[in-house]
Amino acid sequence: MTNPNLDSLRSAFDGRLLLDAQDMEPFLTDWRRKWTGRALAVAQPSTAQDVASVLGWCDAHDVPMVPQGGNTGLSGGATPDGSGRALVLSLSRLNRIRGVDPLGNTLLAEAGATLQQVQDVARQAGRLFPLSLAAQGTCTIGGNLATNAGGVQVLRYGNARELCLGLEVATPQGELWNGLRSLRKDNTGYDLRDLYIGSEGTLGVITAATLKLFPLPAAQVVAFVAVPTPGAAIGLLELAQSRLGASLTAFELMSDLCITLVEKHVAAARRPLETPSAWYVLLELSDSHDEARAVSALEALLESALERELATDAALSASVAQFKALWAMREDVSESQGAEGKTIKHDISLPISRVPEFIERSGHAIERNFPGVRLVAFGHLGDGNLHYNVSPPPGSPGDDALAALESPINRLVNDLVDEFEGSISAETGLGVLSWDGAARSKRAV
């Protein structure tokens, strides 16, 4: 097998072509440093048409292609394999915001624009783009759509899928498909937009998207609530949904160990509540009117929750600094767990009403079968989405010890997710991480 002539690739598109090993290096390893591959070259086309041209060239020369946005994925979907035969297609130069329509509440962004860039341009136009992730400074809107990203505001605004009105896509044959209409309703023909969204680049490469914008909330308040059990957290969720309606914009669950780890590894972090509790909920209220109305609605809710013994204590944010500090307790969990050593991650989704039963049964099973490992369970309870992570026993065993644990723990968790009719990838996508599990899960349906 000889390598194709890269001169023909260089002349096939406008943009950068990286061939030097040192230039290519940042594109060949994923963010978690779990996978490293090799590549023929890295192409960075400048326009959507040039993306299509690169795809056309790959098709003509039978070259595998791996699209890459901000390279922040957790599932290895943007890293080439070890063969060195693939071309990495980086969307990073395709990063313009093509337009904003505040009256129509839409924004047209190219795939390589970062999520933060999209949020900022929307905000400058007096609008909210609600998708919100830890990686937002680096991850790209194309990658967000290709993996149907989730995040902390899904409860109110939906996944990336629900925030997209139209797409422009480069097809594997090297054509550009224009589905960029900015319509709220269009019932003509098959829904190709949603087929591309979440397909992780396997059906085409998203080059641009029309996104939905929302009014900016007038006020936001957050409460950090001690809850005795996951079952009580579900009771609190139901109460909050009925009392707050759509102004409930986030509902996150954390085990006590999550808070302990954040306190240990983040210098500025302080436990918001003195009362010890096995579980905590962080809930956010966004109000279209003003802060006073938001606080009074939240206080009334918490009072009812305490009366019904769904909660044992709560702290409310009374300033922007407190709002950020309470959110940080949730946002810093993942990194704090990372500081304890390598982690076995599960991004699972369950029917919301069955989450408590799942947590109880999987917790017992893991304790019994893998004594000493530490469960770091947290996530978007309002969406039934848990980041059900496992750290090895304290004292950091080597990578080999972790690897020996990973496969049986994955199997235990995935089996139970199957039994609960859940999903083994709620928001991070399949990538290469979940191939085996996915094949099994799709067979089981």
Added chain:
Amino acid sequence: MTNPNLDSLRSAFDGRLLLDAQDMEPFLTDWRRKWTGRALAVAQPSTAQDVASVLGWCDAHDVPMVPQGGNTGLSGGATPDGSGRALVLSLSRLNRIRGVDPLGNTLLAEAGATLQQVQDVARQAGRLFPLSLAAQGTCTIGGNLATNAGGVQVLRYGNARELCLGLEVATPQGELWNGLRSLRKDNTGYDLRDLYIGSEGTLGVITAATLKLFPLPAAQVVAFVAVPTPGAAIGLLELAQSRLGASLTAFELMSDLCITLVEKHVAAARRPLETPSAWYVLLELSDSHDEARAVSALEALLESALERELATDAALSASVAQFKALWAMREDVSESQGAEGKTIKHDISLPISRVPEFIERSGHAIERNFPGVRLVAFGHLGDGNLHYNVSPPPGSPGDDALAALESPINRLVNDLVDEFEGSISAETGLGVLSWDGAARSKRAV
């Protein structure tokens, strides 16, 4: 060509098989009486598995199949052609609600359950299923999903597509595909659910669906507002979205002629405002707290709108009876126009910010080219969705005169929709009504 042996069909499934001309008759003409066809037979299978068996039989015997729900479609998609070769597959006996999960906010309904039935079961569980259409007493949830139905609450809750978490589908080969998971998030594999939704039965027949439920609002208030122009209505929409956020649950536009026709044909109808106005808006606010808070927010909004000259007058509902009476002014438009004689209907979608320009340009063009015809323009302005209907000049010309007008008026409207990058089917689906237009529109993309 000989007819296939219907005895083999009768033994292929459990359920009813109608062969008698009189029994079949209600299934062969559409609701608007615009199309009448013939059929080999009408099959009414009793279970999802029996639907699959009917499809398998059709596949084996090369028999075309036309699925039918409540037969309330406006585009002729559920009526067989005149050949008499097709089997009509009626889902009407497949109408159980398989379960409700109030904690998880989901409901599992079979395709033939009526929309009203789904709403009622949800309400009995203390939940809202927000899809709401004029035909809800008769139309079925399977048809709603197959055509991605819209309605008056799309602004807040989305189309049928956004209200569905999972599907069960009988494939053209006679298999049953189970995609009924009730998960809020699932990023494993391609999104087949959304491919089936809106495909009007051409890829498979939906047999059951897991639907999203919402908390019931604590209070609802509606305002009927006189606005000087469609541009002012868009300004009011922007103001309402920013002030009311997600509690703005409907925003409907009507021309003065709509109100005149309702007053003329509906005995109980009274003009809500004395001030004459070329345009009216009906807006609904749903509050999760109480009626007082809803009224105060709506009053504050209307005061600002009057100050900014976005509105000239307004009436608020102060009781359930008034709430219903104001809604009736909007809901009775279509039937009142029907009472004036046959109608040329357009269900179009436009970028919201361009609606005023479209109304102005299309109005002038129609006036110039077809003097005397009457424009009855109304619709879901919050979604950019207009029911842009045309009545022939008063004095009811015969069907031939109407037919002579229909084709050039359709062309004029569709051309302009194309120019505005809109869609010629916002919510009623393509059926057979819009085949020519759709072929053109898909070429144009």
